[in-house]
Amino acid sequence: MPSSPSLPKRQTVIIHHLDQTWRRALAERLDPQLSVLREQRVSEVVWMCDPTSSFRYGSWLAAWRRRQWQKVGFLRSNNCEELSLLTAGLTHFDRLRKDLPPDRRDIGQYQSAMELFQVEAFLSDESARRVRRAEREQAYAESEMLFDQGRWKLVKLQSRFAATWWGMGTRWCTAARLSNHYDSYASRGQLLVILTPADKFQLFTGTGECCDSADRPVDLSLVLQGAPRELQTAIAPFLAPSL
Known part of the structure; x- marks a missing residue:
């Protein structure tokens, strides 16, 4: 008798996870059907933390979710901060995975998002440089360099990654790696980075707010004192008439 075709990876992971949910519900004397329905809703949000289109980290996310049952309780959902941390950790790991030593590429050996952030420590010097x-x-590909002369630069950010790098x-x-607010700002205006001989500044065109590297508000006119005329010309279209 011919064997049935194997289930897609995503479906296999989900079926196994929900089977574990059913068993856990019985062990805790809860209604297994209601528990499975609830876990379906919760886990669908968790799956969205996988940064790959191939569901590469689906099994790891399912195991992570089940570890949460042990730590914080079977009925608890995960909050936005936890999910944001997961997404960032997996994205970081996926970017470095091929450069890690072979014995460090199996994600199953890591238990948490924070451990995923720490895999940089396993890179060789050559891999770290690469x-x-x-x-x-x-970062350069996801930015627009509006001005570049000596120690003066004006950069328009076009992605969260570019914002993090610059x-x-x-x-x-x-x-910030965690709780990054780039998307919120980008939906309301442009984000520009101004590099000067003295410091690094960020200008948000939605409000005209300019901050130094310590995130303290500064007067943009003071930042631009001594700036090349070409930089001032390049930034002018982004400024409100009142600035």
């Missing part, structure tokens, strides 16, 4: 070069190239060393919420 990763930094690739990140720089991606914001390295700052306290901007748009540069």
Whole structure:
């Protein structure tokens, strides 16, 4: 008798996870049908944390979700901060995976998003340099360089990754690995980074707010004092008439 075709990976992972849900509900003397229906809704949100289109990390996410049952309770959902952390951790791991030593590429050996962030420590010096070069190239590809002369630069950010890269060393919420607010700002205006000999600044055109690298509000006119005329010309179209 010919064997039936294998189930798609996503479906296999989900069926196994819901089977574990049914068993857990019985063990806790809960209604298994209601528990499965509830877990279906919760886990669908968790699956969305997988940054790949191939559901590469579906099994890991399912195992992570079941570990949460042990830690915080079977009936508890995951909050936005936890899910944001998961997405960021998996994205970070996926970007570095091929550069990790072979014995560090199996995601099953990591238990949490924070452990995924720490895999950089396993990179060789050569791999670390290669990763930094690739990140720089991606950041430049996802930005528009409006002005570049000496130590003066004006950069228009076009992605969360670019915002994180150009914001390295700052306290901007748009540069944070966790709870990154780039998308919120980008939906309401443009984000520009101004590099000067003195510091790094970020300008949000939606409000005209300009902040230094410590995220303190500053007067843009003071930032531009001594700036090349071409930079001032390049930034002018982004400023409200009152600025």
